Amino acid sequence: MRLALLTNEYPPTIYGGAGVHVDFLVRELARMIDVDVHCLGPDREGATAHRPPAELLDANPALRTLGTDMLMAAAVDKSTDLVHSHTWYTGLAGHVTALLHDIPHVVTAHSLEPSRPWKAEQLGGGYALSSWAERVAFTAADAVIAVSAGMAGDIRGAYPEVKPERIHVIHNGVDTDFYAPDDNPEGVRALGVDPDLPYVIYVGRITRQKGLPHLLAACHQLRPGVQIVLCASAPDTAEIAAEVRSEVDSLTAARGGGVIWHQEMLPRPELVRLLSHATAFVCPSIYEPLGIVNLEAASCGTAVVASDVGGIPEVVAHEKTGLLVHYDNTDIPSYESELAAAINTLLDDPTRAKEMGAAGRDRAIREFGWHIIADQTLAVYKSLLR
Known part of the structure; x- marks a missing residue:
C-alpha cells in the first residue's frame, strides 16, 4: 500500500497537536506501508514541501493555503493508493487528489472550523474560505477520523451530510517511552x-x-x-x-x-x-x-x-x-x-x-x-x- 499523507505541520515545524499527531503517526505507519509525506512550508527532510504560488504571496492567508493545496495535489504520485489529509489546511488538497487519481480520501478531524468562530479575527474573510474548504473535504471524504467521541459528535452536528458509518473514532496517541517521568x-x-x-x-x-x-x-x-x-x-x-x-x-x-x-x-x-x-x-x-x-x-x-x-x-x-x-x-x-x-x-x-x-x-x-x-x-x- 502506498499512502500520500498531507499535512500543514511536519518536523521540525510543529506548533500544535495536529503536528504532533502526524509526526508520531507517520513513524508508526512507515513501519508497515509506504508513506509519502507532503507538507506546507519550507523544505525539510522526510517530506515534500509546498509553498504558495508567487502570484498569491500577498493574498489572504487562507487563499494562499488553498493555492498551495493545488500544488500539493499536483505533486502526489500517480501510483498512490490512498490519500490522508489532516486539518482544513490540506483537506482540499486531499479532495482534489482523490478526484484526480480515483483513490479513497481519508481526512482526520483535529478540530472543526464551525467550532472556532474566533478565527475570524485571525483570518478575516479567509475564515469563510477555510470553512468552505473543510466542508468540501469532510462531506466528500470516504472516511473521516475523529480524534475523540466528542469530536465525532461535533462532526455529526456540523456536517450532517457525513453518514455515521463513515466516521471512525481513533484517539490521539502518545509515545510513552519518550514521554516518561524524568528522575532528576x-x-x-x-x-x-x-x-x-x-x-x-x-x-x-x-x-x-x-x-x-x-x-x-x-x-x-x-x-x-x-x-x-x-x-x-x-x-x-x-x-x-x-x-x-x-x-x-x-x-x-x-x-x-x-x-x-x-x-x-x-x-x-x-x-x-x-x-x-x-x-x-x-x-x-x-x-x-x-x-x-x-x-x-x-x-x-x-x-x-x-x-x-x-x-x-x-x-x-x-x-x-x-x-x-x-x-x-x-x-x-x-x-x-x-x-x-x-x-x-x-x-x-x-x-x-x-x-x-x-x-x-x-x-x-x-x-x-x-x-x-x-x-x-x-x-x-x-x-x-x-
Missing part, C-alpha cells in the same frame, strides 16, 4: 524553575481555544509560594499576544514573582522535564477535540487539571488521573474560581497528585500508545481498498 528534579533549574518549590504548568499555543487568559485569572487565587510555568507560544494575533502579556505582567506583580514564561516552543526533552516535576498540568481549553498535551502530561506521570470540554473527559479520568472542571461560557468567573480550587486541591495534597499521575501513566501505556493508533488507522485504510 534539579534539571528544571536551568529552565528557571526552583525544584524545591511546587509548580503548575501550562503548555499550549496562545489562542482563544486554549483558554490561557482563564488560567491566568485563576492563578490569582492559587496558594502563595506556588510557581506558575507557562510554555505559551505562537499567538494567533498581535491583539491576543498583547492581552496575554498584560495579564502575565499583572499576575507577576500581584504574586510578587514566581511566574516563569517560556515564549518560544521548547525542545521536547525540556518539556518532558518540566511536565515530570510539576504538581499538576493545567489545560483550561474552552474547545478541545482531545488535547494531546494532556496525554503527554499523563504519560510523564503528572496529574491533570482540565476543562470538561470536547474529548478531554475521554483522556482525563476525573478523580482518578486528574480533576475535571466544568466550563460554562455564561459564567466565566465561576469557572475560573473552580479551576483555581481544583489546582489548589492538588497543591494541598501532593501525595494524591502523585497517585493520580501514576494512574495517568498506566492508562496512557495501556490505551494510547502510537502503535495502537497506527493499527486502527491502517484498518480504516484497508477497509477502503477492499
